[in-house]
Amino acid sequence: MALQYYLILSALLFTIGVIGVLVRRNAIIIFMCIELMLNAANLAFVAISRNLGTAEGQLFVFFVMAVAAAEVAIGLAIIVSVFKHRETINVDEVNSLKG
């Protein structure tokens, strides 16, 4: 299959992720959308790697996945502790850094 389909799919997934981050208010949904963006990037990596016949792109995917796993661990921990503290995970209500 041609490369551009993969890239179009990747761009679509990424855009969905961005919009989700921008418009949703639930921290967990936002978090999932960030994961979506990361995986959109992964898809682009893999597609181009295969197209070029080299391994570096696939290598990077592993890095991204490892970092994403770490990020999930920390992010969820933060969300849990925010919830314990405020009994909400609505990001609009977590605004004590307001200037």
Place this chain on the structure above:
Amino acid sequence: MSPNLILVLLISPLVGFLINGLFGKWLKGNEKLSGGIGALAVLVSLICSISAFISVKNGNPLEGDAGHLYSWIVSGAFIAGGPFEVNIGFHVDALTTVMLLVITGVGFLIHVYSIGYMHGDEGYTRYFAYLNLFVFAMLILVLGNNYLMMFVGWEGVGLCSYLLIGFWYEKQSATDAGKKAFIVNRIGDFGFLLGMFTLFAAFGSLDFVSIFDKAEAGTIEIVFGETTKATLMVATLLLFVGAIGKSAQLPLYVWLPDAMEGPTPVSALIHAATMVTAGVYMIARSAILYNLAETGAVVAWIGVLTALFAAIIALKQNDIKRILAYSTVSQLGYMFVGVGVGAYASGIFHLVTHAFFKGLMFLTAGSVMHAMANELDIRKMGGLRNKLPITHATFLVGALAIAGAPFLSGFWSKDEILHSAWDSFPFIYIIGLVTAFLTAFYMFRLIFVTFYGESRVEPEVASHLHESPAVMWLPLAILAVPSALIGLLLGVGGHNSWFHHFTEDVFPKAHEASGSVLLFMAISSVVGIAGIAYAWKRYKDRAPSAEPTNTLQKVVANKFYVDEVYNTFIVQPIKGASHFLLWKLFDSGIIDGIVNGVAALIRVIGGMLRRLQTGIVQAYIVSMVIGIVLFLAYYLFFT
């Protein structure tokens, strides 16, 4: 003579200073050890000084390249004469060794005396640290082979003087006196600095030897007027301003009487024997310049007027140490007359004899204070000679010496100075003679009121009257010997005396004073004895009246109101200007205004910018996304 000897001589007091200064906390409990270290450090210097003296006497001075240690400041050739170079180096000739012996000899005895005098003082180790530091600075002053090293020592002794005058810093008057001494000295030091700059501009060097050689040869970068002489006049007069400050001459003498707030041995060492004579030493060292510039007359006139002025003030003082302080100012005036009229050896000779007899008198005054529970007012003494026989005897020797009693040390040196002044400056001679009369009078007024007549000592003090311990009276006894005899040993024969022969290579040849030496000696003796006799007549059995009886006495008793005049016309205007112009207007208004203005501006800008911080995460993300899109668009479409 090797530079190593001089190095040991110089470093020893520094080591003493470091030990007492750094480990004072541990030495505090052991006064004997602390004081012993201080005295020992100076004793080592004294031994080296004697060795240096013998070398010089055998025709082996340390001069020129031999004394060079290392280059201190070297810069590129920014002046026509070549690179600017200042060396650390020693210049040890007859003049230096004379000073070395005075500093370390009198200094050692005063250190020993201090062991007893300072007994039980809270700052015992601090005292010896300062005293050793002073000796170190004074040695730098006289050992250096250039004006900059001299200046380093000059400032060093000024610092130590400040520290020791304000030694009892819990006393407001002591800290005030320390500050006064320091500030008045700064005025003089400013002149000294300008003098050094002038010399450097003229000769491209600060080395004694090279300046003197160039000055004599007339090779000079012209800075003032067309001639070498004009430049040298400016330079020597500026240097003399420094000497006026350091050696307490008119009009900058005001700090010295106040400096008596310090411990008495400090007054003896710093404010009588050594530091205040630095100005005389400086002029004697620069003798060649003063001769070429012919500015000696200024020096001599300032000197003799100071001598007279201070002697008049001393007539009506009732504080034992202040009388001695004014006497010191007066005697320093004599020394300046000596070096001013070109009789450099005589001026230095008087410096030496004065160091002994005035050091002695200060120490005896300390002994009196020790016995009298720090009483200073001579009206509350009287009849002390029975209770303090050694103190009385040694004080009498010192007073006879300063009064010019025949054959004691002051007689020879003062007479030489007056005799040298006679030919070119008869008026100076006459004023000097009047001053000699006054000197004899006020000194014996002090003696008769303090040691003779009825005892006016308060009963509870009288019960404790005691002679000082041996550690204190032994230095007195030792100092009394040279005070009495050094004139006979060194000064007999006027211009053919031993002292003149010893220093003849250092100073330009003074012309032979005319007239019969014996006649002049006879006149001086009569004047001195007349002063003593008049004092005997007036004060042998009565105290000075408590209140001055007429206007003239009142003016004299109040020291001609000089301090008040300075306060009104100099200190207060400067304080006022500082308060209103510098503080209120410039500091509070302009500087603080700028600082506070900047802060206020930042606050306003910050107040506007803080609205961007909404605290809503998604608002931040939107701005981030917009930024990224803009960047991407820029790279995609415009590059």
